[in-house]
Amino acid sequence: MQFQPIYEDGELIMPKLEFDLSASPSVGIITDLRRKQLLMEQLSRESGNYLSWAGQNEYMRLTVEELISFLIRMSGREERAAVLTDYFALKEERKVRLMQLSSSKRVYVTLLRAFFAHQSTLVLEEPYFYLEEQDRRQLKRILDDLSQQKRILILTSNLEDALISCDVIYRLSGSGLHQLDIRDSEEEKQEAVKQDEANITLQKVSTKREDKVILFDPPEIDFIESVEGSILVHVGGEHYDCALTLTQLEARLLNFGFFRCHRSYIVNLQKVREIITWTKNSYSLRLNTGKEAVVPLSRSKLQELKALLKL
Secondary structure (H helix, E strand, O other): OEEOOEEEOOEEEEOOEEOOHHHOOEEEEEOOHHHHHHHHHHHOOOOOEEEEOOOOOOOOOOEHHHHHHHHHHHHOOOOOHHHHHHHOOOOOOOOOEHHHOOHHHHHHHHHHHHHHOOOOEEEEEOOOOOOOHHHHHHHHHHHHHHOOOOEEEEEEOOHHHHHHHOOEEEEEEOOEEEEEOOOOOOOOOOOOOOHHHOOOOOOOEEEEEOOEEEEEOHHHOOEEEEEOOEEEEEEOOEEEEEOOOHHHHHHHHHHHOEEEEEOOEEEEHHHEEEEEEEEOOEEEEEEOOOOOEEEEEOHHHHHHHHHHOOO
């Protein structure tokens, strides 16, 4: 899949991009609103893509059952409406008009049109953003099933939404497309750090932004991640470069309540608000920060975290 560079007022807004969507059945791109719009516009020109735009609100006067029947007829599928209503977990809402549904359920039902698409690639803009927890889980189940036959590309500004369904995740900025390391491996063994060796005297974490050196007290830090060899320290919704490795930071921050929750992430446990279980092998941590953030939790680290938190 290729995207041409785009300039606005002489400024490079989106560089030339090229990546292999067929390498994984479900790919996520995390980026801002303007770049999402530019990607959607380029993708809309290709006939093999089905696009689901955020905020679509057609057929509001139809009931859920009427909409499903209509989509069956339009797509030429052979399933019965009653069977799909059960599959979509909408049996109780089948006689309700879309305009009368809750906002979350209305968005969920609208997104179901992707299920009937004949195109080989489904492009979904912010599919989880407006959904409540139950509807998120139902949509994830359906997208997981669809990924067995189709390729799925999710465009979002939220890491959590990408983590829910995507096997491969990229971050897109003006500097290009960078893959995030979200792989999980039970064979991977982290370097052991003994408590008696972590005699911490460090009171500041040194970071850089442009030509400035910025020092943070450990409690200020929300989480730290590794992105393609770069170490990013996240504080209050912003990120800063750090010259230390994750292993070095893990050792230095141990006595300040930080935890290596994933091969590419260290989290401040004081900021953890919720442990999210998506499947038996997929977990995330939601943080209570100035700007809500979510980081992946390795399944091999789950029991260790529960022990630390006395759960």
